[in-house]
Amino acid sequence: MSELKFSEEHEWILIEGDVATVGITDHAQEQLGEIVYVETPEVGSEVNKNDDTGVVESVKAASEVFAPLTGEIIEVNEALADNPQKVNDDPMGDGWFFKMKIADTGELEGLMDEAAYKSFVAGS
Amino acid sequence: MSDLQSGAPQALKRTPLYDLHVELGAKLVPFAGYEMPVQYPSGITTEHLHTRKAAGLFDVSHMGQVRIDGEGREAALETLVPTDVAAIPEGGVKYSLFTNDQGGILDDLMISNAGDNLYLVVNAACKDQDIPLLRSALSPQQSLSEIDDHALIALQGPKAVGVLSRFAPSLARMPFMTTTMVDLAGLWCRASRSGYTGEDGFEISVPVDGALEFARTLLADEDVEPIGLGARDTLRLEAGLPLYGNDLDGTTTPNEAGLLWAVSKSRRETGGYPGADVIRAQITEGAPRKRVGLKPEGRAPVRGGAEVIDGEGRKLGLVTSGGYSPSLGGPVAMAYMERTEALAGDQVFALVRGKPLPCTIVKLPFVQQNYYRG
Numbered sequence: 001m002s003e004l005k006f007s008e009e010h011e012w013i014l015i016e017g018d019v020a021t022v023g024i025t026d027h028a029q030e031q032l033g034e035i036v037y038v039e040t041p042e043v044g045s046e047v048n049k050n051d052d053t054g055v056v057e058s059v060k061a062a063s064e065v066f067a068p069l070t071g072e073i074i075e076v077n078e079a080l081a082d083n084p085q086k087v088n089d090d091p092m093g094d095g096w097f098f099k100m101k102i103a104d105t106g107e108l109e110g111l112m113d114e115a116a117y118k119s120f121v122a123g124s
Numbered sequence: 125m126s127d128l129q130s131g132a133p134q135a136l137k138r139t140p141l142y143d144l145h146v147e148l149g150a151k152l153v154p155f156a157g158y159e160m161p162v163q164y165p166s167g168i169t170t171e172h173l174h175t176r177k178a179a180g181l182f183d184v185s186h187m188g189q190v191r192i193d194g195e196g197r198e199a200a201l202e203t204l205v206p207t208d209v210a211a212i213p214e215g216g217v218k219y220s221l222f223t224n225d226q227g228g229i230l231d232d233l234m235i236s237n238a239g240d241n242l243y244l245v246v247n248a249a250c251k252d253q254d255i256p257l258l259r260s261a262l263s264p265q266q267s268l269s270e271i272d273d274h275a276l277i278a279l280q281g282p283k284a285v286g287v288l289s290r291f292a293p294s295l296a297r298m299p300f301m302t303t304t305m306v307d308l309a310g311l312w313c314r315a316s317r318s319g320y321t322g323e324d325g326f327e328i329s330v331p332v333d334g335a336l337e338f339a340r341t342l343l344a345d346e347d348v349e350p351i352g353l354g355a356r357d358t359l360r361l362e363a364g365l366p367l368y369g370n371d372l373d374g375t376t377t378p379n380e381a382g383l384l385w386a387v388s389k390s391r392r393e394t395g396g397y398p399g400a401d402v403i404r405a406q407i408t409e410g411a412p413r414k415r416v417g418l419k420p421e422g423r424a425p426v427r428g429g430a431e432v433i434d435g436e437g438r439k440l441g442l443v444t445s446g447g448y449s450p451s452l453g454g455p456v457a458m459a460y461m462e463r464t465e466a467l468a469g470d471q472v473f474a475l476v477r478g479k480p481l482p483c484t485i486v487k488l489p490f491v492q493q494n495y496y497r498g
Contacts, residue, residue, distance in 0.1 A: 033151075033167060034168060034169050036425065036448040036455075037423050037425055037455075057425050059358060059447060059448045059450070060354055060447075061427075062425065062427060084423070
C-alpha cells in the first residue's frame with residue numbers, strides 16, 4: 001500500500017510502509033530548467049523536517065532540497081551524480097533523490113495530496 | 125526546494141520585442157527593471173550551443189543607447205573614461221569604462237564615433253546613474269539624448285554575418301569593433317560588428333516601429349534561433365568577458381580586471397579621468413588582485429560569492445561569476461585572487477556550502493574567441 005504526497009517545497013514523497021522516497025516534482029524541474037548537478041545526502045544521516053538535505057543545480061542557479069520529514073536517510077540515487085539530467089527526464093521515477101525511514105508518521109498530516117498540490121502550484 | 129520563481133511584479137518595463145518573446149514561449153523574468161526572456165522552450169544549453177555553431181538572436185533593447193552631439197564632445201567624454209575618444213576613427217567602436225576617483229569601475233560601455241555624434245551603449249542596470257553622470261560632464265556646446273525610439277538586437281555566432289549579408293552584402297567586410305548605418309529590410313539601422321558572446325556577430329540599433337517585424341524576419345532564417353539572458357550569461361562567461369555588477373564594480377580597477385587594454389596608451393600618461401593616479405600607480409607597482417579563470421574538478425558548479433582558499437584554508441580570493449559551461453560540459457568560474465597567488469596551473473579550493481572543492485587556476489577565456497578582424 002503506497003501513498004503519494006507533496007510538500008510546499010515542490011517535492012514528491014512516495015510513502016511505502018515506514019519508508020519515504022523523495023524527489024522533486026515535474027513542476028519544479030520545469031521551473032529550474034536543465035539540471036547539471038545534484039548533491040544527495042549521506043546514507044545514515046539523521047535529518048529533521050525542513051533541514052537542508054541536498055542541492056539541485058540548474059544552469060542558472062542552485063536550489064536547496066529540504067527534508068520533507070524527520071528520519072534517517074537509508075538510500076540515495078547514486079546515478080544522479082553522473083546523470084543529473086535524469087531529474088529533468090523522469091522527475092517522478094529515475095530522477096528520485098533519496099529514501100528515508102520515517103521517524104514520525106504524524107508529520108505526514110502536513111503534506112498535500114496530488115489534488116491539493118496541483119491547486120497549490122496553480123495558485124503560486 | 126528553494127528559489128522557484130513566482131510571477132513578475134507589475135512595474136516592469138517591456139522592450140519593443142516583448143510580444144515576440146511571449147509568442148515564442150519565453151520564460152520571462154525581471155532583469156534591470158525589464159521583463160526579459162531568460163530562456164525559450166529549447167533551453168539554455170541548446171540556445172548556447174546554437175549560438176556557438178550558427179546564429180543567435182538576442183533582445184538587448186533594455187541596454188541604454190545614448191548619443192552625444194556638439195563640438196568638444198570627445199573631450200567632454202574623456203573626463204569620465206580612460207579612452208582616447210578623440211582618436212577613435214569615424215566608424216570605430218571602443219570598449220570603455222566609467223571610472224571613479226579610486227580607479228574603480230562605475231560601468232562598462234561601448235563608444236562609437238558615429239561621424240557627427242558619439243553613440244554610446246551602457247548597461248541597463250547602470251543607465252539611470254550613467255546618464256546623469258554624462259550630463260554632468262557636458263558643457264552647453266554639447267547635448268545628450270537617450271535613443272529610446274530604437275530597439276537593440278544582437279545577432280551572434282559564426283553564421284550571423286551570412287544571415288545579415290543577405291540584406292546588406294557590405295556588412296561582410298566590416299572588421300570587428302566597427303559600426304555603420306545601413307539599410308536592413310527597409311529599415312535604416314546602425315549595425316555594429318560587436319557582441320558579448322566571444323563569437324563574431326552584430327549589434328543592430330533598429331527603429332522601434334519595425335523592430336519586431338525585423339526580428340521575425342531574422343528568425344525566419346533557418347540558421348537563427350532566439351536566445352535568452354541565461355545563455356547570454358553562459359556565453360560571456362566561457363568567453364572570459366566580465367559582467368558589470370558581478371565581476372566589475374566600484375572597487376575593481378581596470379588593472380585588476382585585466383582590462384588595461386581599455387585604458388588608451390596616451391591616457392595612461394596624460395590622465396585627466398577619474399582615478400587616473402591609482403590606475404597609473406597600479407601599472408607601475410602591480411595591482412593587488414587579478415581576475416582569473418577557475419576550472420573546478422568534478423561536476424559541482426562554483427558560483428559567485430564562493431571564497432577561494434589554499435590547502436591550509438587561507439583566503440586567497442573570491443569567485444565573482446560561475447556556473448555550468450555548455451561548451452565544456454562542466455563547471456567554470458571567474459575569481460579575483462591575490463595577484464601573487466594567481467598563477468595559472470596552480471590548484472586552489474573554492475568553498476561551496478562549506479566544502480572545499482579543488483579548482484585549477486586557468487587563463488581566460490575558457491573558449492576561444494572568434495572575432496572577424498578583416
